[in-house]
Amino acid sequence: MPDHELETTVLIVGAGPAGLTMALTLAQYGVSHHLVERYAGTAHMPRAHIVNQRTTEIMRHLGIEDDLMRAAVPNELMANNLYVTTLNRPEVARREVYGRGADRRPHYSQASPCEVVNCPQTVFEPLLVNALRRTGSDVHFQQEWLDVRNDGDGYISTVCDLRTGTTHTVRSRFIVGADGGRSRVLEAAGLHLNGQTALFHAASIWFTADLSSYLAHRPGVLVFNVHPGPLPPQRLGTLVCHHPFDEYVLIRYYDPAREDLTAMTPDDARAHIEAFVGEPLDRVEVKGISGWTVDRQSAVRYSNSGIFCVGDAVHRHPPSSGLGLNMSIADSFNLAWKIALVDQNVAGPGLLESYDTERRPIDEAGVARAVNSLIESMELTDALGLADDQTEEEGWAALAELDEASPAGDARRRALTEALDVSDLQFNAIGLELGYAYEAGAVIQDEAPDRRPARQQVLEYLPTTRPGNRVPHARLERDDLPLSSIDLVDGLQFALLVGRGGGVWREAAERVSGDLGVEIAVHTIGPGTAIRDPYREWDDRCEVSHSGAVLVRPDRHVAWRARQAGPDPTASLLDAIRTILDR
Structure with a gap:
């Protein structure tokens, strides 16, 4: 007992x-x-x-x-994905990721005060x-x-x-x-749970080694292998940088009917590492070996x-x-x-x-996106002309087309560019990561969900106060100090964000807070108020009039909004809070 x-x-x-x-x-x-x-x-x-x-x-x-x-590891050291046959050979391709590209950087910095790390x-x-x-x-x-x-x-x-x-x-x-x-x-x-288990088998090799001579001039988190020959998915593996440029994990996929990489010795692991690098290394410390499977379950x-x-x-x-x-x-x-x-x-x-x-629903979409990303990453080898049933010599010949001044070379380079564009759905997915919305639950919807094409929703973050979305970031100032709109919530309080004409909401919030015992902090944003909007970003993104209000939950998702103050703001806010809190 x-x-x-x-x-x-x-x-x-x-x-x-x-x-x-x-x-x-x-x-x-x-x-x-x-x-x-x-x-x-x-x-x-x-x-x-x-x-x-x-x-x-x-x-x-x-x-x-x-x-x-x-x-x-800061965002600037996550800049590149590399595609290599081995680390000591010229790279096959390089792609800027995690918002580091010149075309992507403004989207990330405008969307949040925080970085991907x-x-x-x-x-x-x-x-x-x-x-x-x-x-x-x-x-x-x-x-x-x-x-x-x-x-x-x-x-x-x-x-x-x-x-x-x-x-x-x-x-x-x-x-x-x-x-x-x-x-x-x-x-x-x-x-x-529903779904499939053991779609693929993999082993992770955690190790330390000085790889700065290969990677310091092109820093990133992931190095994908595209070595020719009849090899398992992801070829000689995927190298994950955990600390530049001396701590890594090498992920190797394998067929359990042919081998069991989870039983590898440290010497076996070192051989896999050096095969990926393309040459012997002076000092390698294998810190751990772990087997796992790829599942798709929710x-x-x-x-x-x-x-x-x-x-x-x-x-x-x-x-x-x-x-x-x-x-x-x-x-x-x-x-x-x-x-x-x-x-x-x-x-x-x-x-x-x-x-x-x-x-x-958000997590189910994430599971589906992760599985699709894995499949798409494997399809990049098709763009390079690599196939499981070809010899290593045939694979090298296909890769050589990338450097040819010929119609075949043009076609191969176009195919590679298209495959790398698809990889943005995995590595530049700001819309998926920051722009997801709760369509039902503790929210009161007031318009139809985002109907943009799925690819656009993954790649592009759309700042909006539509209920269910995380409140958009806007650069504000209070007492001459910078402040983000996402910081206007504290602890378990709700925040009611209003403009200069929204004074009626302050009295409404006080009465509703008193009636229901829930804290509602009112923040007036705009010229002549305690919270300035110097770049007019909140004015551009709030999607309500000068007399409207945006109600933000403790988790910084918008719960409800009023486009403008109606005849009885107190009743409107009271009904909204009652609905959201199941009162």
Whole structure:
């Protein structure tokens, strides 16, 4: 029998990026929580590493953007994707990515005050743990969640201390399963996944070596191999830079019917690394070898009663497009404020249902995009004239056409350019990463969804205050200091953004806040106000009149807007807040 019981509002199972973000956000909201993790520490392999602008913004809202920027590889060192036969030969192609291209850079800088950065889980997770500890909270490592029962008053979980073998119980009102790809919480909640598993098999080789002579003059995160010959998908592998220019992961795909790369020795791993480089290296340290499979799975539902699942527990997909860590953190940031307001009796239970309604369609689209990106990346070899059934000599001949002054050379170069254009859907996907919108849930829609072609929605971010979208970034000033419109929300408050003619909204917000107990901060933006709009960016992007209002949720997504003040702003705002909070 368990030997003692702990009580908390939220039990979080799993201390990966999703679980740590959940704990850190709840800590800032003042919600009691208990975070357990069965492993002895944070990530033992770098794994996920791309931190997109939306995730950097979330870290900004949690007060740790500066910590992230100090720890991460900066955006300028992520500039290039390379396509090589081996590192010591002239590259086959180079493409600017992550908003570094001259044509893409303005889109990224205008869309957000934050950067895309490269921060592997081995760095990112300790950063979150340290931030959590500064709040007075902590991670309880080597604590394995075993099972749960509902006694009518809440959930009672059994947890085993793996150091001593003893068990104890944790009573909680809610449970958040952030326990990854083999989620016990998902199963215990009666939830399940649809989709395919083991589409491909891969092994990751984590190593250190000085590759600066090959890469310092053309820095980037990813180097794709296009070596000729009958080779597995991605040829000799994909090289991922985790720290310039001495720490990397080499990903090798393989056919398990022919070999098992997860059983490779350090000497085998070194041979794979040197094959990719094209020549022997002086010093190589193999730090880890890990096998994994490419899955395409999404949960049918993300929650059941008071049990919620986030991150890899509910969506599993290839690492292409770099969406996994970012989707997982967005799951937790979406859910945390809803749990907090329901726990404080400010919101009704329907607000919790909106977690599934909002996040599941976004994550399903991300899974589909990641799978398509993987397929598209493999099709680049077709553009180069490489095929599995050709000899190595035939492959070299096809690549040689890229340098020919001939019709065949023209055709080969056009095909390569077209394939690289398609790769922008994976590596310059600002619309997908920053422009996703919640079409239903804790939002009140007032116009049709974005009907632009799918490619355009992936590649182009459209700043808008249409409900469900993240509030657009505009450069503002307060007390002569720069400020972004995304910073006008604090903690669990809602923000009502109004213009010079929106004074009626201040009285409306005070009355609604008093009636419903929800904090609504009113910010007047424009000439002659405390918050200046020096470049008229908010005026251009707010999409409401001088008397209108934009209501922003704690997660910085627009919940509702009024194009202009009607005859009874208080009644309009009261109805909106009641609907959003299920009151």
